[in-house]
Amino acid sequence: MGFLNWNSGEHFDHRGDCPCTQCGKPTPLRSHDGESVHKVCAEDWNDRTPTAPRFEHEGRDLGTARYHSDPPRKSRKDGAR
Ligand SMILES: [Zn+2]
Numbered sequence: 001m002g003f004l005n006w007n008s009g010e011h012f013d014h015r016g017d018c019p020c021t022q023c024g025k026p027t028p029l030r031s032h033d034g035e036s037v038h039k040v041c042a043e044d045w046n047d048r049t050p051t052a053p054r055f056e057h058e059g060r061d062l063g064t065a066r067y068h069s070d071p072p073r074k075s076r077k078d079g080a081r
Helices: 039-048
Strands: 054-057 060-064
Touching: 039 060
Parallel strands: none
Antiparallel strands: 054 060
């Protein structure tokens, strides 16, 4: 299993910490569904739940439906060279 890509700002909740649904410790991070969870806890859950439904984007496997990586953004650099 790979690491999740959560570079998008949507994963950081500026309103503050909430208890992680996996380990119970506070975290400002949120999954795509708004679930409070550490990135490492989400990766660990994916590792421990290999049968979970997969999330695919344009044919690429980005993780599980519950915890998955940010879909790659369309590059604006195309044609700018
Ligand atoms: Zn956690």
